[in-house]
Amino acid sequence: MNAASAEAPSEDRWIPLADVSDLPIESLAAETSGVLGRSLRQVLDGLADTDGVISAFGSFVAED
Numbered sequence: 001m002n003a004a005s006a007e008a009p010s011e012d013r014w015i016p017l018a019d020v021s022d023l024p025i026e027s028l029a030a031e032t033s034g035v036l037g038r039s040l041r042q043v044l045d046g047l048a049d050t051d052g053v054i055s056a057f058g059s060f061v062a063e064d
Contacts, residue, residue, distance in 0.1 A: 018036065020028060029044060031037030046052045 020036070025040070025044075028037055029040045
């Protein structure tokens with residue numbers, strides 16, 4: 001079995017993550033065709049869902 005090394009190129013082709021740190025959240029969430037916009041809307045909707053996992057965790061963790 002061969003160990004993977006940082007110098008060896010991967011056989012799988014990967015696409016780096018997009019840098020969206022300079023873009024406003026509203027414009028990213030408004031994107032309807034891209035996976036980034038859909039994913040962001042799911043996260044934002046999850047924050048507003050009082051019965052959701054993210055809200056339940058926020059209620060569980062103390063705010064000291």
